[in-house]
Amino acid sequence: MKPDAPVVVVGGGWAGLAASVTLARQGIPVRLLESARQLGGRARSVQIDGQTLDNGQHLLLGAYESTLDLLRLLDVAEDAVFLRRPLNLSLRHADGHALHLRTAALPAPLHLAWGLLNARGLRPAERFAALRFSHALQRQDFSLDEDQSVATLLHQHRQPPALIEGLWQPLCLGALNTHLHEASAQIFLRTLGESFRYNRRDSDLLFTRRPLGEILPTPAMDYIERHGGRVHLGQRVSGLQRRGGRITGVLTNRGPQAASQVILATPPSATLALLQTQPALHAEAGRLAQLAQYPICTIYLRYPAQVRLPQPMLGSLGSLGQWVFDRRLYGQPGLMAVVISGDGPHMALDNAQLATRVSGELARLFPAWPAPQAHQIIREKRATLAARVGVNALRPSHATALEGLWLAGDYTDTGLPATLEGAVRSGLGAAQAVARRPSTPTPGNRP
Ligand SMILES: Cc1cc2nc3c(=O)[nH]c(=O)nc-3n(C[C@H](O)[C@H](O)[C@H](O)COP(=O)(O)OP(=O)(O)OC[C@H]3O[C@@H](n4cnc5c(N)ncnc54)[C@H](O)[C@@H]3O)c2cc1C
Secondary structure, three states: OOOOOOEEEEOOOHHHHHHHHHHHHOOOOEEEEEOOOOOOOOOOEEEEOOEEEEOOOOEEEOOOHHHHHHHHHOOOOHHHHEEEEOOEEEEEEOOOOEEEEEOOOOOOOHHHHHHHHOOEOOOHHHHHHHHHHHHHHHHOOOOOOOOOEHHHHHHHOOOOHHHHHHHHHHHHHHHHOOOOOOEEHHHHHHHHHHHHOOOHHHHOEEEEOOOHHHHOHHHHHHHHHHOOOEEEEOOOEEEEEEEOOEEEEEEEOOEEEEOOEEEEOOOHHHHHHHHOOOHHHHHHHHHHOOOOEEEEEEEEEEOOOOOOOOOOEEEEEOOOOOEEEEHHHHOOOOEEEEEEEOOOHHHHOOHHHHHHHHHHHHHHHOOOOOOOOEEEEEEEEEEEEOOEOOHHHOOOOOEOOOEOEEEOOOOOOOOOOOOHHHHHHHHHHHHHHHHHOOOOOOOOOOO
């Protein structure tokens, strides 16, 4: 394919970056337009009071195959940016009750079976119920023909309340950013299947040890530019140009940009606004309008440098704060990142109230800790797709009714929750679709 205008990728989040790298690698001229002054989208670094933080604490899994492949292509050494640890979950309640689950050095899925049978903090009946559930899921290949809520699925598999509250609810909320009474069991099972079905290393936890911006955005930008592509920051796309049933370019705040094909790798709300400008795309826009988003809140608490967690991440039960990450790994000793996924009463609290509540919860878990010296709160109100029952049927595929216009992003029909891996896989898929489609010349609309 030798287009006379570049393929334009709109949006420099992880989906748009994956798409642009894939196109550049194949020698296809690509121009990436990002409205912000930096790349990364919902997984980016931010500078606050002279320190580099992430817009939200991110955790990756060994099952993030496409992301890890992409990083290898970019020459990013895994151990330079991640600390990989076999799954080892510790969830504590302020009343002293705790649950510990760790996988064994056995082939999958025995590593999980061993973990469930030997989990500490569960009664024997709860361990067997968890094991029975995991066997049943394996028999049905971690898939469900008809979607239902995770709560219904757990009820059908007779999971005891202590197991639901102590393990399944935190896992579901952490993975899907959606509470289990409305979370899609299809998406939950897909996540469990990808993590536990094939290879023991798939369920490893990958803790980031570098700012998000250094992990993918910067190396991807270098790669794209070294391979003849161009990356433009501060370029907002406000409209689509077409001739007949085919896309010919985009309108930006710097003027029109001709394109042989266009990948919209923008979040659902921005994609919806762009699709709505084209009558031919009203059906797609109508489905997109039905997708809801849920927030994720990250509360950074600064303690004296000697304060540390017993492990890189800890679950907190019966509290507003759900997971606590020790930023010592990132060279920020004493800094804790407390994550609250999904909607909830915390969104009605102001930042000072929220910091007080969450630091009070940590004080009950760790009575020896002094009070935090400072806090920073980052609320991402539209952090991810609400992974509700039936949502997979609404998620769009790459192709649209306008020839040469493709969609990419974590919200598309990957079957996965809205995650980094979903975004990367979607970006790769859209780039492959572009590469397969012969382009037509795009007269006019020259930059
Ligand atoms: C706080 C938080 C915590 C998270 N934790 C995890 C985690 O632990 N693990 C995990 O796997 N995932 C996590 N996620 C989800 C993950 O970050 C997202 O799934 C992923 O970053 C989405 O990437 P994307 O490229 O699809 O979209 P985005 O990152 O939203 O990228 C879209 C880009 O398009 C740009 N854009 C928008 N409109 C325009 C326009 N008109 N013109 C040009 N550019 C435009 C935006 O600025 C943005 O850069 C988390 C998300 C958040 C917010």
